[in-house]
Amino acid sequence: MDYRILFLTVLTIYCVDGLVEYSTEDTAARGLFRIWQIENGKAYRTAYETEGKFRKFKANLEIINALNRMHSGETEFALNQFADLSTTEFRTMILMPKKTPPKFKSHRYVEEHVTDPLPEAFDWRQEKKVITSVKNQGSAGTCWAFSTVGNIEGQWAMMGKPLTSFSVEQIVECDGFQDTKNNKADCGVFGGWPYLAYEYVKKTGGLETEEDYPYCSGGGGAKGTCYICPAPGYNKTLCGPPVTWCLKNESCEAKVDRSKFVAGLQVVDWKAISQNETVIADQLMKIGPLSVALDATLLQFYHRGVFNPPFCDPKSLDHAVLLVGFGVEKGLFEKKPYWIIKNSWGPKWGQDGYFFIKRGGGTCGINTQVTTAILKA
Template sequence: AKSGQVPRAALDAKVKGSGTDTDTPDELDWRDMGAVTEVKDQGALGSCWAFSTAGNLEGQLFLSGSQLTSLSVEQLLECDSSYDVAQGHADCGEFGGWPYLAMQYVIDAGGLRSDAVMPYCAGIGYGQEGYCIPCMPEGYSKALCGDYDDDDQIPLFCDESTTLGQGPAGYCSNADGVAVTINDWKAISTNETTIAAELAATGPLSIALNAQRLQFYKSGVYNPSSCNPDNLDHAVLMVGFGTDDIPYWTIKNSWGTSWGEDGYFRIVRGTGACGVNTAVVSGLI
């Protein structure tokens, strides 16, 4: 996520529920039910928000009766310049973004393509097979995203008539070949019992948290002694929950399979650890 405060007002306006506490199992793992694609690696870019969004919509697409399909993170990076002035947040391509804004982009754009049609290339190491030059979506907000000129990181804007990006000409201005469309998006309340019920009822959920110390995680249930829940800087995908002496959430990261528990981590459930409960959203097909 683009580091910042919880966009509470924007999320509260979209809180909806479908699960009930009485329907919630003691443990759940959507991987076992085939609703989660393979772990990806975002590379050196701040593209976690796009992976989190795509992961949620992959689950929603599968649970609607379609084949499990990896969706295009690259389309979100190159085409989504959504912003929320009231909250001071924006989707800033490789420099970060917010899943709740990306959900609205998918609605407005008419859908999201598959990764096969528009593969992730901006985060692949320079010179490696499949690499493309990272570029910024038209409408990129310097006011909300920052002006990187001072760091000699002048954003290149995605030129739809060239091969800077991975889509065909005009890919940001039309909805040709989309794999999924959504009608709306919802936010879940911060109550973790409600989140568990919603996860069980509707599939994997897009979340954001404070990941300041997460790079040191190896395995087990992450139970940080200090972690600011009000400053979110990383978006991931919640796929399950259970208990291993203490209750935990199972979460899919986008740092490759060599990190954590084969690309996943578990974090203590029920304490609001690292703000894991503060920005939970899902698309609605």
């Protein structure tokens, strides 16, 4: 960054009562927009499109400033790769359609036996190599498949197997499983549920590696994007209308290769965890990283700190992620317990691709859809 850009950056970002705030004055905002474009590799086809994106960018500066004031520095929000998306575009392109969490039968739940007090902190990123690098789902509602695969990767490594990145794309393209009793279905780029994805992997017999079946659904039209057809069994009633056009040679039936399934990897069942967050923490330590879901509407510009929005709906989930640990943030007058969550929005988002969310009280529904695959030993 040269001195002119550095000077412009100083002019457009300042502090108010100790909080970082972006200038929304037009000239300053345009300068910041140009810097943001360079840092994020954003280029638009026409001047008209560029101006439209700038207007969304400027509106987001105001949203970020308002969020920082609302949270008084306890959670920080900042510009990131989503800064040229309106809140509506973010919800439709990145998050899944909002759904109520399904309720499972009693036999699905892991038995609860919490006998020892919990440690103050626990983090699978430090305990054992059971977590692969942070991935990026791009512009598709495929978080559910990343959450599923993250759990299966952890279960595989917990068995003493080499830490391996499994194919998210295979699940996105091939899993059309549905649970009509609960009105749930896996819908490819339009969302899905990890518990149904476990059933897909169980029935199909395994997964390929990320190297053999790489992710391509969320490319947004850039080089390497694939235009996939709906998975076999796609349920139009539960998922909505499928994509208007697709390429069969870029879709599941033309690409999946059972001979490349990872040898020995077999899902035989899956389990759910109680909504009791003490039990969840205990099972996290015993089982390994867990698939979870939440209402992520206000996560768009999260930067750091413990996420605890004043309003979100625990009964309206739109994002699936991976629970990897917990801890306590110690303030002058209080302690704030939190969960450590691996996201699928790339390593530049949040805290190196992770975020913290308040632990206790079921914040944003984080405790309502906790599941894990069971692998064949």
